[in-house]
Amino acid sequence: MKMIDISRPLHNETPVWPGDTPFSFSLNWTKEESGSVNVGQLIMSSHTGTHVDAPFHFDSDGNRVLDMAPERFMGPAIVVSLEGEPEISPERLIEIDLTDVKKVLFKTNAWSDSTRFPGHIPPVTKELAPFLKEKGIDLIGVDLPSVDPLDSKELDAHHSLREHDIGILEGIDLTHVTPGIYELVALPLPLKEGDGSPVRAVLIDRT
Ligand SMILES: N[C@@H](CC(=O)c1ccccc1NC=O)C(=O)O
Ligand SMILES: [Zn+2]
Numbered sequence: 001m002k003m004i005d006i007s008r009p010l011h012n013e014t015p016v017w018p019g020d021t022p023f024s025f026s027l028n029w030t031k032e033e034s035g036s037v038n039v040g041q042l043i044m045s046s047h048t049g050t051h052v053d054a055p056f057h058f059d060s061d062g063n064r065v066l067d068m069a070p071e072r073f074m075g076p077a078i079v080v081s082l083e084g085e086p087e088i089s090p091e092r093l094i095e096i097d098l099t100d101v102k103k104v105l106f107k108t109n110a111w112s113d114s115t116r117f118p119g120h121i122p123p124v125t126k127e128l129a130p131f132l133k134e135k136g137i138d139l140i141g142v143d144l145p146s147v148d149p150l151d152s153k154e155l156d157a158h159h160s161l162r163e164h165d166i167g168i169l170e171g172i173d174l175t176h177v178t179p180g181i182y183e184l185v186a187l188p189l190p191l192k193e194g195d196g197s198p199v200r201a202v203l204i205d206r207t
């Protein structure tokens with residue numbers, strides 16, 4: 001079994017959404033102080049690095065992270081290359097067979113430098129969610145910090161995906177992944193009130 005890590009590393013230089021909480025990991029207690037253990041403290045936004053969105057992120061009546069079934073974040077997934085495309089639309093998916101998968105991961109490579117926050121990203125179009133719903137897809141993943149334009153306040157793509165019951169995985173790193181079919185595992189933390197959660201996302205290659 002071959003496993004490919006598609007998570008972005010979390011450390012104190014990890015880029016965050018402009019103006020959002022910087023990522024911080026520090027030792028709150030060192031082994032020297034406590035005499036027995038190092039104990040870390042994490043401070044971070046729910047939307048830093050590789051993460052999932054809960055509907056509550058953009059809908060105050062929406063489900064929180066713990067309300068979402070773990071099955072949503074694991075299962076057969078296809079990685080599709082959209083390198084150089086200006087947007088994430090169904091156009092390039094028409095000739096692709098989606099019958100054996102439940103998740104679609106888009107490789108745009110528009111955020112290939114994990115040390116910096118991207119300046120511009122290709123957004124998801126309004127045609128995508130109805131198209132994928134029709135095909136039985138229940139989650140999309142993007143190698144980008146958002147599925148909407150970075151300056152969007154309406155968050156049309158987030159809402160459209162939600163209306164079609166399609167989950168959102170953001171900030172994956174697919175630079176080293178060959179397009180094809182894999183098994184995805186990207187489980188969020190059991191955050192009861194969470195609007196999002198960091199995940200460790202991996203692809204299992206069963207071929
Ligand atoms: N929609 C983005 C996050 C987002 O919009 C955001 C994240 C942190 C701080 C502010 C944000 N958006 C608007 O100002 C996401 O889903 O990760
Ligand atoms: Zn997010």
Ligand SMILES: [Zn+2]
Nearest residue numbers: 053146147170
């Ligand atoms: Zn989002």
